[in-house]
Amino acid sequence: MVPSKVVLITGASSGIGEATARLLAAAGHRVVLGARREERIEAVAKEIRAAGGMAEHHALDVTSLSAMRSFAAGAQERHGQIDVLVNNAGVMPLSPLDALAVEDWNRMIDVNIRGVLHGIAAVLPLMRARGAGHIVNLSSISGHRVDPTAAVYSATKFAVRAISEGLRQESRDIRVTVISPGFTSTELSDGIRDNDIRAAVREGMRSAIPATAVGAAIEYAITQPSEVDVNEIVVRPTMQA
Template sequence: MNSPTTADHKIVLITGASSGIGAATARRLAADGHHVVLGARRVDRLEALVAELRAAGGRAEHRELDVTDLDSVRAFVDAAHERHGRIDVLVNNAGVMPLSRIDALRVDDWNLMIDVNLRGTLHGIAAVLPYLRGQGGGHVVNVASVSAYRVDPTAAVYCATKFAVRALSEGLRQESRDIRVTVVSPGYTESELADQGGDPEVRAAVRAASQELAIPASAVADAIGYAIAQPANVDVNELVVRPTAQG
């Protein structure tokens, strides 16, 4: 573990922390000396990750979290603030990607992506923003995607949610003078996104592409760690992190 000064230690909340980019970010930030508060629905995975981080000398805790439920998000944020007296960073990472063509009319999948990817990000902001305003500073990191910059067949609704996350982040940035806002947009990354529903043929194609191209989740975690580590007057607004070979 690194040993930054006490002033460098931050209370960092991470959603979707049970796997993929969320878990990798927890490992990176705990190694940097921050106290990570991990939220996700799969509590057993969170318990194992917290035990791993503590065994390595890190500071970590967890709480069950459903980002589609505003009350759940508020309880997650409120508990962290009550315990630590402040919140320095929120990493809005939870996301799903059940892809299909629009004419497949998989409306339940559309609504799931809207609820998790967009509404979940809004819920995180709604829960944490009063605390950040009240303490005169803080940092919101929203994990979007390269799909926030381009639209591909079978990904229209997913792209729409990620375009929205990017727009929302820019709006929050423009409205803020004491809160930093960062959008981190990964390309193909080792995660469980390709295993979560959608059209089976599309899912198989995405999984094959991921196996060929994907960068480790730690690469995205490093980008998040970089943005968080900047001085308070430096706001890294957007980071796109993708495999060199990705078109």
């Protein structure tokens, strides 16, 4: 039987983060939910507890290093350790480069790259001091390929893979996993401003896998024996090209 772990999850108010929280709590792990939508994560945590799981929630903006450090420090103080961080928070406002959607570019850089780095900065010293820990970073199929309208988004997800590989090579006591989902049922497409692009993405999402499929991949990675480091998992619909 896998021992109960303390798992911090960013972007846990919906999609992959929420599904992962529910799945891990049902398996007996203690989940700490972080997201900007505090009312939503409060509701999710309450539902998890009502179902017999262990969950707590805290408002979190991953673009703030101080907020991320406070999130991690609070969990460390309450539970005495942090076993896993799931760096899940992400945004995907796709657009062609000539649309010059600079604010959207910066938002993706802030959330998808800086957010991941802030998570690492918050938990790595605690894990190093303990001599154990596991950091799971969410990339994407877009971190393996580039499609029109996704140049900046893909760049951020390529960066997540590069950061993760660097951390893995620098670590002997911290496990590092990259999860790269394909089309998954989430709210990511809601942030696309261009109606035609949003419609095209949603058309592709008709074959999407449920967020629980990605949560199951995360659960698999974190429940392996301590000497086994699952470095990368790609999970996508069978029908996706």
